[in-house]
Amino acid sequence: MSQVTKFAARDPGPAARMAGFMAHLRSNGLQLGVGEAKAGLEALTHTQAANPKEARHALRAVFSGCAEDAERFDDLFNAFWLNGGRVSEKTMPTTTTGSDSVHTSRNAKGGEAASGAGAPTTPDGGEDEAETDGEGKLVSSVIRSLTKKDLRDLVLPEDIAEAEKIARRLGAALRDRRSRRRKQARKGDQIHFRKLIRKSLSTGGEPLHLPMKHRPDRPLKIVTLCDVSGSMTVYARVFLSFIAGMMRSDEAADAYLFHTRLVRIADALRDKDALRALGRMSVLADGFGGGSRIGASLMQFSKTYARRFVDGRTVVLILSDGYDTDAPELLGDALANLKKRGCKIIWLNPLKGWDGYEPVARGMAAALPHLDLFRPANKLADLAALEPELVRL
Amino acid sequence: MNWNALQTALADEGYVANDDLAMAVHLAMALGRPLLLEGAAGVGKTDLARVLSTVQDTQLIRLQCYEGLDAAQAIYEWNYQRQLLSIRAAAEHGETGRVVEERIFSEEFLLERPLLKAIRQDTPPVLLIDEIDKADEEFEAYLMEILSEFQVTIPELGTIKATSRPIVILTANGTRDLSDALRRRCLYAHISYPDRTTELAILTARCPEVDAALASQIIGFVQSLRKEDLEKKPGIAEMLDFAAALVGLGIADLTRDPVVLQASLATLLKTQTDRDNITTEIAQRLAGKAA
Numbered sequence: 001m002s003q004v005t006k007f008a009a010r011d012p013g014p015a016a017r018m019a020g021f022m023a024h025l026r027s028n029g030l031q032l033g034v035g036e037a038k039a040g041l042e043a044l045t046h047t048q049a050a051n052p053k054e055a056r057h058a059l060r061a062v063f064s065g066c067a068e069d070a071e072r073f074d075d076l077f078n079a080f081w082l083n084g085g086r087v088s089e090k091t092m093p094t095t096t097t098g099s100d101s102v103h104t105s106r107n108a109k110g111g112e113a114a115s116g117a118g119a120p121t122t123p124d125g126g127e128d129e130a131e132t133d134g135e136g137k138l139v140s141s142v143i144r145s146l147t148k149k150d151l152r153d154l155v156l157p158e159d160i161a162e163a164e165k166i167a168r169r170l171g172a173a174l175r176d177r178r179s180r181r182r183k184q185a186r187k188g189d190q191i192h193f194r195k196l197i198r199k200s201l202s203t204g205g206e207p208l209h210l211p212m213k214h215r216p217d218r219p220l221k222i223v224t225l226c227d228v229s230g231s232m233t234v235y236a237r238v239f240l241s242f243i244a245g246m247m248r249s250d251e252a253a254d255a256y257l258f259h260t261r262l263v264r265i266a267d268a269l270r271d272k273d274a275l276r277a278l279g280r281m282s283v284l285a286d287g288f289g290g291g292s293r294i295g296a297s298l299m300q301f302s303k304t305y306a307r308r309f310v311d312g313r314t315v316v317l318i319l320s321d322g323y324d325t326d327a328p329e330l331l332g333d334a335l336a337n338l339k340k341r342g343c344k345i346i347w348l349n350p351l352k353g354w355d356g357y358e359p360v361a362r363g364m365a366a367a368l369p370h371l372d373l374f375r376p377a378n379k380l381a382d383l384a385a386l387e388p389e390l391v392r393l
Numbered sequence: 394m395n396w397n398a399l400q401t402a403l404a405d406e407g408y409v410a411n412d413d414l415a416m417a418v419h420l421a422m423a424l425g426r427p428l429l430l431e432g433a434a435g436v437g438k439t440d441l442a443r444v445l446s447t448v449q450d451t452q453l454i455r456l457q458c459y460e461g462l463d464a465a466q467a468i469y470e471w472n473y474q475r476q477l478l479s480i481r482a483a484a485e486h487g488e489t490g491r492v493v494e495e496r497i498f499s500e501e502f503l504l505e506r507p508l509l510k511a512i513r514q515d516t517p518p519v520l521l522i523d524e525i526d527k528a529d530e531e532f533e534a535y536l537m538e539i540l541s542e543f544q545v546t547i548p549e550l551g552t553i554k555a556t557s558r559p560i561v562i563l564t565a566n567g568t569r570d571l572s573d574a575l576r577r578r579c580l581y582a583h584i585s586y587p588d589r590t591t592e593l594a595i596l597t598a599r600c601p602e603v604d605a606a607l608a609s610q611i612i613g614f615v616q617s618l619r620k621e622d623l624e625k626k627p628g629i630a631e632m633l634d635f636a637a638a639l640v641g642l643g644i645a646d647l648t649r650d651p652v653v654l655q656a657s658l659a660t661l662l663k664t665q666t667d668r669d670n671i672t673t674e675i676a677q678r679l680a681g682k683a684a
Contacts, residue, residue: 031573039424046423047396047416054396057416065576067431067583181461181531193473197480201494205480312460 004052005083014049015041021059024080030069036062052081159237159380160274163245166384171250173390174315175217188214220315222246223254223343225262225301227320229292235350235378239319242383244269244277254309257281258297259290264305294320294363295330302337312342315393319377321351322364331363335370344372344393348383352376395419399448407598408437408444409591417582418445427540427561429576432584435628438564442521445560452518454559456507458528464535468545469509472502498549508536509545512555520559526571533575540578587629589616595629600636610647611636613683618661621671621679627661634660647680654680 007017022037040062047054056077064070184192195211224246226239243255247269254266271277298318302310310316316338324331335345347367352375368374372393377383394402396412396419403410403418410418418441421428430438446453456467476497483493496502505513511520525533539545543555563579565571587595593612596603603611615632627635638657639647647654655673662668 031577033577035577039426042424043420046420053412054416057396057413058420060413061417061420061428061580061582064581064583065573066581070581070583181463181529194471197471197473197476197497200477200480201490201497204484205477207477 003082005081018044021080025063025076028072028076030063030076031065032063055081156241157274159241160244160248162380163241163243163383164249165245166380167242167246167253168249169384169387170390171219171222171246171253173387174220174222174393181215182213183216185212185214185216188212190214218313219252220313220344221252221254221309221311222250222315222317223256223310224317224319225256225258225298227259227292227294227318228257229259229323230290231292231321231323232319232350235319235321238378238380238383240278240281242319242380244274247277248274254305256301256305258292258294258301260293260297262297262300262305291325292320292323293326294322294324295326295328295334298334298338299330302334302341306338306341306343310338310341310343314341314343316343316345318345318347319350320347321349322347322361322367324361324363326363328362328366332366332370335367339370345370346373346375346390346393347371348375348377348386350376350378402448403441403444404594404598406444406447407595408441409587409594409598410441411587411591414441414582414584417580421562421580422560424580425558427563427579429563429565429571429579429581430584431565431581433586433626433628434566435630436584436586437629438566438584439521439523440630442519442562442564445562446519449517449519449560451516452514453521454507454511454514454518455521455523457523458525458532460527460529462528462532466506467508467532467535468506468539469547470504470506471498471549472504476502500550503547503550508539509553511559511561512539512543512545512557513553514557514559517557518559520561522561522563524565525563525575526565530572533572537575537578586616586619586626589613592616592629592632596632596636599633600640602640603636604645607639607645607647608636610680610683611639614647614680615661617679617682618671621675623662623667623670624664625662625667631661631663647683648677651677 011017018037018041022032022040026032040059043058043062044055047058049055049058056074059077060070060073064073182188182190184195190213192211192213196207199209199211200207224243226243228236228240232239243265246253247255247266255264255269257263257265265281268280268283269277271280306316339345349364373389375382375386375389377386396416399419399422400410400412400415403415417428420426430441432438442455443453479497479502480493483496507520511518522536525536528536540561543558544552546552586592589612592615593608596608596612600608611632615627615635619626635657638660642653642657644650644653644657651673654676658668658671658676662671
């Protein structure tokens with residue numbers, strides 16, 4: 001396998017080959033600009049570029065930006081430079097590389113999300129999946145729903161506009177009151193010395209007026225996890241439009257769907273066109289309306305995405321009825337794990353709105369001790385009514 | 394110095410770097426770019442900076458990041474107390490405002506913090522910006538300006554340009570996702586837990602007093618311990634503590650005394666849950682396999 005690729009005779013030289021390699025990396029989703037190309041070439045001048053081993057180490061340091069990139073780099077490098085001695089027809093791939101819309105997708109760790117980010121924006125075209133999935137698998141309540149629902153049928157643009165307003169209000173209500181970086185203010189708890197010195201110059205070193213600084217409130221990041229299993233289908237319209245509105249009103253917000261598995265939908269929902277965003281989400285939400293594995297999904301979340309996106313300034317909003325096919329302990333553990341990241345956890349349960357509701361679903365009971373707030377919500381108005389509670393959080 | 398020489402030099406100081414890492418460090422120095430190191434806690438990210446400063450025979454300047462870190466602690470601050478005193482003294486001598494102002498906003502009253510200090514050295518120091526992901530986004534943005542321009546602007550003094558370009562090493566372990574902009578400006582190396590051979594080399598370099606049989610047992614034990622489902626996996630630092638503890642206790646064979654082994658696990662397992670999960674039986678099984 002360590003046979004160096006033979007390049008075509010008409011190939012113009014090393015610089016063009018590097019350009020070809022850059023194009024190869026870009027088409028495989030690495031985010032590289034002209035600056036990196038320059039740095040890469042420069043790096044090669046500091047090493048023995050003809051030695052594949054050295055070139056590999058050097059280019060990896062320059063071209064990878066995170067652990068996943070670094071891991072994939074070996075394969076990409078092999079594919080281009082060590083192509084088993086086969087002749088590479090063209091150094092420069094002729095196809096123009098993918099659209100710019102992927103420039104946020106690098107954050108999307110994990111297979112589903114990554115494939116979703118590169119997926120086309122049309123929701124359909126996966127009919128054959130039903131056949132491939134139906135090959136005698138054991139099915140219980142954890143069955144994945146095979147019928148794809150187009151979320152565009154569920155959510156109306158008016159809903160999104162309304163939800164956007166509510167989401168904006170809620171976002172404003174959630175402020176972090178523990179910020180440590182102080183700012184100048186009329187009333188504050190500390191003296192602003194820098195300003196004080198300046199001012200006291202005019203009064204011969206007599207600090208007549210004491211400028212102050214205080215801790216300003218900072219916005220919290222909202223991460224929404226929405227259950228779209230079968231039991232939640234009736235509420236999906238409200239919650240999905242809420243999430244869509246939230247993503248459009250708040251740059252920092254993040255969102256996931258889960259049923260039997262977890263899918264990151266933040267990038268898809270950031271699409272400028274609200275309906276196309278829903279289309280992209282439908283592709284990702286394959287399995288919509290199926291069984292629910294809340295515990296496993298939340299555990300997966302806390303072990304992967306949460307490590308990167310959840311911190312002390314985050315509020316995790318879970319929208320679910322708590323009917324789980326996993327063991328309740330798993331849900332409890334997952335939430336405990338999540339809580340360790342310092343975030344606040346809010347659970348909005350549509351069933352709680354019912355008269356005489358008790359959190360008897362065993363999963364819900366296991367979750368309760370870890371929640372900062374547990375409230376009913378099955379209409380947009382309910383979500384809006386949360387505002388005063390969030391202010392107090 | 395080429396990268397092989399650097400690798401050897403690091404190894405001479407007791408830091409075993411794999412080819413990838415050695416090359417990344419070499420390029421960071423050759424290209425004058427910051428190097429971003431990521432990896433689990435305790436794989437030797439911070440230590441690399443320390444050893445590198447020894448190899449380069451230069452100063453190590455360290456900036457430990459935390460939430461709420463601001464310019465006053467990272468770059469510079471005026472010495473307010475002295476300034477105030479100075480103004481008062483000047484007033485008594487009847488000096489005019491202009492002269493006083495010039496004086497109190499001069500270098501004399503400036504307190505250097507790590508970043509400013511790092512760019513004002515005569516010989517390029519190693520600047521370690523530790524746990525950059527603990528600092529907030531605002532600071533990251535500020536840092537970017539310094540790392541690309543290597544200059545600091547102080548409104549009262551003007552722009553201070555770097556007298557020498559420091560070798561910048563940033564470390565992160567995923568508390569927060571770093572911005573793409575920062576990643577782009579840096580070279581990148583991911584340090585994972587070392588494989589058996591590398592870790593053995595580290596152990597023998599750092600604790601030459603451990604004999605070969607025990608060393609191989611220790612590495613086998615720690616490596617298999619990392620495969621267990623732990624909250625906090627033991628890093629290299631923990632492994633070295635463990636080895637030192639065993640040597641201190643005069644143990645030559647891990648399987649000999651279960652009680653002592655269990656006690657010395659205090660150096661490897663740092664949470665209650667992990668201690669509870671690794672029972673005497675499991676520890677013995679792992680030690681048995683490692684032997």
